[in-house]
Amino acid sequence: MIIAGADIGNNTTEIALARIKGHKPEFVAVGISTTTGIKGTPDNVVGVRLALEDAVRKAGISFKDIDLIKINEATPVIADVAMETITETIITESTMIGHNPSTPGGVGLGTGVTVPVFNLDECKVGEDLIAIIPKNVDFEDAANFINKALKRGLNINGAIVQKDDGVLISNRIVKRIPIVDEVSLIEKVPLKTKAVVEVAEPGFTVKTLSNPYGIATQFDLNPDETKSIVPIARALIGNRSAVVIRTPLGDVKERKIPAGSLLIRGENAKGTADIENGSDLIMEMVERLWPLTDVEGSAGSNANGLLSRVREIMSIVTGQTTNDIKIQDILAVDTLVRQKVKGGLANEFFSEDAVALAAMVKSSRLPMEKVAKKIGDEIKIPVQIGGIEASMAILGALTTPGVTFPLAVLDLGGGSTDAAFINGENKIKAVHLAGAGEMVNMLIAAELGINDKSIVEDIKRYPVAKVESLFSIRLEDGIVKFYEEPLDPKVFARVVLLKEGELVPLPAELNVEKIRMVRRKAKEQVFVKNALRALSRVAPASNIRLIDFVVLVGGSALDFEIPEIISDALAEYGIVSGRGNIRGCEGPRNAVATGLVLSGFKI
Amino acid sequence: MKVYEDIKPSVIIYYENPAINHAELRLIKEGLEEEGVPVETKIAKDNVESLAINAARESRLGIGIGLSSGGVCHLQHRRMLPGNPIMKIQFGVQDKSYYRLLGCNAARLAKIMPLKWM
Numbered sequence: 161m162i163i164a165g166a167d168i169g170n171n172t173t174e175i176a177l178a179r180i181k182g183h184k185p186e187f188v189a190v191g192i193s194t195t196t197g198i199k200g201t202p203d204n205v206v207g208v209r210l211a212l213e214d215a216v217r218k219a220g221i222s223f224k225d226i227d228l229i230k231i232n233e234a235t236p237v238i239a240d241v242a243m244e245t246i247t248e249t250i251i252t253e254s255t256m257i258g259h260n261p262s263t264p265g266g267v268g269l270g271t272g273v274t275v276p277v278f279n280l281d282e283c284k285v286g287e288d289l290i291a292i293i294p295k296n297v298d299f300e301d302a303a304n305f306i307n308k309a310l311k312r313g314l315n316i317n318g319a320i321v322q323k324d325d326g327v328l329i330s331n332r333i334v335k336r337i338p339i340v341d342e343v344s345l346i347e348k349v350p351l352k353t354k355a356v357v358e359v360a361e362p363g364f365t366v367k368t369l370s371n372p373y374g375i376a377t378q379f380d381l382n383p384d385e386t387k388s389i390v391p392i393a394r395a396l397i398g399n400r401s402a403v404v405i406r407t408p409l410g411d412v413k414e415r416k417i418p419a420g421s422l423l424i425r426g427e428n429a430k431g432t433a434d435i436e437n438g439s440d441l442i443m444e445m446v447e448r449l450w451p452l453t454d455v456e457g458s459a460g461s462n463a464n465g466l467l468s469r470v471r472e473i474m475s476i477v478t479g480q481t482t483n484d485i486k487i488q489d490i491l492a493v494d495t496l497v498r499q500k501v502k503g504g505l506a507n508e509f510f511s512e513d514a515v516a517l518a519a520m521v522k523s524s525r526l527p528m529e530k531v532a533k534k535i536g537d538e539i540k541i542p543v544q545i546g547g548i549e550a551s552m553a554i555l556g557a558l559t560t561p562g563v564t565f566p567l568a569v570l571d572l573g574g575g576s577t578d579a580a581f582i583n584g585e586n587k588i589k590a591v592h593l594a595g596a597g598e599m600v601n602m603l604i605a606a607e608l609g610i611n612d613k614s615i616v617e618d619i620k621r622y623p624v625a626k627v628e629s630l631f632s633i634r635l636e637d638g639i640v641k642f643y644e645e646p647l648d649p650k651v652f653a654r655v656v657l658l659k660e661g662e663l664v665p666l667p668a669e670l671n672v673e674k675i676r677m678v679r680r681k682a683k684e685q686v687f688v689k690n691a692l693r694a695l696s697r698v699a700p701a702s703n704i705r706l707i708d709f710v711v712l713v714g715g716s717a718l719d720f721e722i723p724e725i726i727s728d729a730l731a732e733y734g735i736v737s738g739r740g741n742i743r744g745c746e747g748p749r750n751a752v753a754t755g756l757v758l759s760g761f762k763i
Numbered sequence: 764m765k766v767y768e769d770i771k772p773s774v775i776i777y778y779e780n781p782a783i784n785h786a787e788l789r790l791i792k793e794g795l796e797e798e799g800v801p802v803e804t805k806i807a808k809d810n811v812e813s814l815a816i817n818a819a820r821e822s823r824l825g826i827g828i829g830l831s832s833g834g835v836c837h838l839q840h841r842r843m844l845p846g847n848p849i850m851k852i853q854f855g856v857q858d859k860s861y862y863r864l865l866g867c868n869a870a871r872l873a874k875i876m877p878l879k880w881m
Binding site: 262331628631668 | 793796797798799840842843847849850867871872875876877878880
């Protein structure tokens, strides 16, 4: 007799095939496929068939050899993520240039009135000027214009250049002035307006223009005006070169978006938490009010927009009306979003504060009977609905060598983080929390400013390295790796991902340290937080320290560092934790499918 | 004779014909100047592959540029194969800014900075 355990998950459908010999299952093969359609809907049949085909091929048997398929009673949990920025920087009447051309010219600080380089002839002797050099002026001509004007007694104190000509011009003029180049939108620089140009020595960053009082000194600002230019100073911190231009009407605003508050309803009490005060307070309140019955956002606020987006998606998935969707858990995380400054002249970015939110709803029981019937009809093999997902995961996890009762299983998925605990008396307690792999992706995408979802997924899954020569790379942990063949010049000196032996170049403005930091922080913020929340909910007497063994399973447990990050955090509580190894050979995959096969047999 | 340590580190350009190559040579040198990397030039007769790789082998930075009288230009690194340059400009290229870009990339190669591509 051959039994197949089929686990239909949010992202993948997994199969475990076993031959039953004298009341003992003997596993012969596993199969995997992406889940087709939404978990718990008849669309899943295609995925089940594909995964079965995979397993059957590996086992060298045929479909009709299978006597029984056991499918899981899917936990009706659906999670989703959303994010809202709570600050926004707007520059009206362009007033700053804060980018990092690799080779600005000259050095120092220069103040003057902006004038096109070809109009220098018309300026009066003694005037303080900043030359504007658009791309149709050759650098030699520009240098000649400036030299001629300097000879005539004009004070040219700096220059703004559109092309990458800063050093060339600097080398050809008689006075050493700061020159900022590669200003793509130079036509937007207002003329006859006071501007300050600053270029720092190599290895240093601008001092005056990154300091609000420095800007105030240059432009003679009063205290109120000084307050309003703080965002400019902040945006220029860390740059080697910068320009600040103050038009009479110009202004920079840091707008606070009214983020609103969350109304959190618990079973016994309710409370409100302001989003502006950050995620810690929100999560504290969630802890205090647990278990939750619903979460709402204050009317007309961004918080409300955020939650209604989640509700809408849920209602499409579950077929319930948005009013019936009750949010059972949220995970809030503070983050920074890299956003283009509105009104910048050289594609400047600014980090805005934001709150990311994952929400989880329990829909009414998913109709697995329908799925079972459809599988039975289409694949023509008897189907039986096995036990609860959490129990099956524990049964499967127990096949990991070196674990025993009492045991907790952490299922790190894409949408939700689930935990189950089995005590000495075979009693099982399970919990489902919002926030998992997809939230990590959202945080990485926001902080690094990357829109391409597949790049974000790769950043999450693969380590970074820097190509240091045509033949070697330095990995993020400092190890240098040499190649026999020269690397593609297109990846030279770039930051790359080590994706299955291939080097995938990343956007040039990112560096190895930043990527590594953002990636690890995102994983910690979601998975460490949720591991602790989940385990304390299922632990005896809500005390994590009473758990001895934690087995990590699920797709995110395959990650190259998430299990280590979690183990590190749990070690503080004296817990043995690690990536599961189902049946000693499957790694963290196939736990539920294996559990389904095993259920009903004495182990 | 100069000892190796006395040779100034610079990118070396071998070019065929001072009369014909004048304009392209100027553009390549501008690219290097903007990036702040020293450059030396020498007239030599050979095919472009050999010009480039010999220049690279001569350079203490290991980076050389070969420029033929026809305007074909190779950017080379000492450790690359002669026929496999880092960047090349074909015969009859209309957009002269490629030469400056090649000079710029030679410098970026020396500074270990990402190369620029059109």
